[in-house]
Amino acid sequence: MTDEAPTLTRTLLAAPFHEDSRTALLVLGEKGLHHRWRRENHLNITDDIRALNPAGRLPILLEDQGGETVVICETRSLLPYVEDITPNAPLHPPTPLGRAEMWRLINWFEVSFAQQVGQTLVYEKIDKALGKMGPPDAQAMRLGLYELRGHLEYLGWLLDRRHWLVGDHMTLADLVGAAHLSLVDYLGDVPWSQAPLVKEWYARLKQRPCFRPLLDVQVPGLPPVPEYYDLDF
Amino acid sequence: MTDEAPTLTRTLLAAPFHEDSRTALLVLGEKGLHHRWRRENHLNITDDIRALNPAGRLPILLEDQGGETVVICETRSLLPYVEDITPNAPLHPPTPLGRAEMWRLINWFEVSFAQQVGQTLVYEKIDKALGKMGPPDAQAMRLGLYELRGHLEYLGWLLDRRHWLVGDHMTLADLVGAAHLSLVDYLGDVPWSQAPLVKEWYARLKQRPCFRPLLDVQVPGLPPVPEYYDLDF
Known part of the structure; x- marks a missing residue:
């Protein structure tokens, strides 16, 4: 198993308001893997990105391993x-x-939450603002809020039984979950008072140093709610 | 690491014409993991399935581990x-x-090919026939055939450089790829003569015993093309 070489340089191509990109930022940060963040726009995938990933999706990690770039x-x-x-x-x-439950x-x-909450609530508010795609659709936002409540209920049910999502220890699943929730939190749309166990779990994650890069970025013209910066909300 | 217990019984809930279900059938078969196949309909997800997987998706593997069912x-x-x-x-x-390239x-x-070929070509012909959802849409099928050619070109490019998709040895990526291609092969829609390297690679996979369960199932009213049964087409 190879491990960190001292001369290795690492660049992460990630978009600030794209859930999977935020997952990568959290995981690299939590692992202490030093990297440069090259900010990309997930709504405008360039030929440059497609040359690195034929599927045209972010995030992409580049590692210089002795002169050869690994993608x-x-x-x-x-x-x-x-x-x-x-x-x-x-x-x-x-x-x-345990690993099966984590995946x-x-x-x-990445599938259910992203489709039912991300593609409604976050898309309507954040992506449309970023891409200047017109006003959000009220019905789509209502549907997103409804789906969000269902997803929070399931998370609450899990966290009533487990300290972290998979069990006694933090795993990748907690960081992925926090990445997806963080954009809804940015919007101030999470009904935290109705989901106290989820709030307590999310506050534990938000306080970690790996979260800082996510708190440092703003959608132009759409600042986050003040509570977004409150680590002990 | 736990390993096969002699008394372990295993049931796979999988739909015969659903790509991810076919992946699971191929992988369990290739691994020699004895199991019972409980046939499901991926177009009609029952409450029974949702109770096992809140995301309501197949395949689902059940293992009886000393009286407790693992999902x-x-x-x-x-x-x-x-x-x-x-x-x-x-x-x-x-x-x-190597593992990163495999994933x-x-x-x-599972994302690109499934969305661009599966959700057009396979959906229009197989899912609509299975679900009695009316005739296939000609434009969607043309788009699917166009996307299929692009995907075959990329696979051919890879197989010009590698004996299997990731390198010198067969990996999970080959079985996943074969599962997705197998439904287009069922329809007779793969332009094999234009993709000789992909054809040679797919023939190697189709000849493996793990493929047999896939060859034994038929869409009612839509039999496969005769070449589907030809392992050395």
């Missing part, structure tokens, strides 16, 4: 890779069943 | 789990970079 594309590949190269700072559970929850955020 | 949901979780419990029959490459390609099939 790691998207969370599906980046998450196992980062875990592979940092065996001394594990964010995987120690058992096969199930990661998929639940 | 493993969807390929995102099932693929790492199956690899974890069969360390002596690896379908992962041996290096972090990149798996994601390319």
Whole structure:
């Protein structure tokens, strides 16, 4: 298993308001993997990005390994890779069943939550503001808020049984979940008072140093709610 | 790391014409993991399925482990789990970079190929026939055929450089790719003569015993083209 070489330089191509990009920022930060963040726009995928990832998706991690550039594309590949190269700072559970549960929850955020909350609420407010695509659609936002409540209920049910999403220890699933929730938190749309266990779990994550880069970025013309900066909200 | 217990019984809930379900059938077969196949309909997700997987998606693997039923949901979780419990029959490459490339390609099939070819060509012909949802849309099918050619070109480019998709050895990426291509092959829509390297690679996979369950199922009223049964087409 290869490990951090002292001369290795690492660049992360990630978009500030794109959930999977935010996952990569959190995971690299939490792992202590030093990197330069090259800010990209997830709504405008350039030929430059497509040359690195034929699927045309972010995030993309570039590593200079002795003059050769290694390209790691998207969370599906980046998450196992980062875990592979940092065996001394594990964010995987120690058992096969624990890891299976972690991947199930990661998929639940990246597919279910992203489609039902991200593609409605976050898309209507943040993506449309970023891309100057006109006003948000009220019905889509209402649907997003409704779906958000259902997803918070399920997270609350899990966190009534477990300290972190998969069990006693923080795993990649917690960071993926925090990345997805962070954009709804930016908007001030999370009904925290109705989800106290989720709030307590999210506050624990938001207080970690890896969260700082996410708190430093703003959508032009759409500042976050003041509570976004409150680590103990 | 736990391994096959002699009394373990395993049931796979999988839909015959659903790409991710076919991936699970191929991987369990290739790994020699004995299981019962409970056939499901991916177009009609029952409450029974939702109780096992809140995301309401197939495939789902059930394992009876000493009286307790363990539930493993969807390929995102099932693929790492199956690899974890069969360390002596690896379908992962041996290096972090090899594994990163494998996951990149798996994601390319499960997202890009599935959206651009599966959701057009396969959906219009197979899903609509299965669900009695009316005739296929000609324009969507033309778009699917166009996208298929682009995807075959990229696969051909890879297979000009590598014997299997990731390198010298078969990995999970080859089985995932074969699962996705198999439904287009069922329809007779793959322009094999224009993709000789992809044809040779796919023929190698189709000849493996793990493929047999896929060849044994038929869409009612829509039999496969005769070449579907030809392992050396």
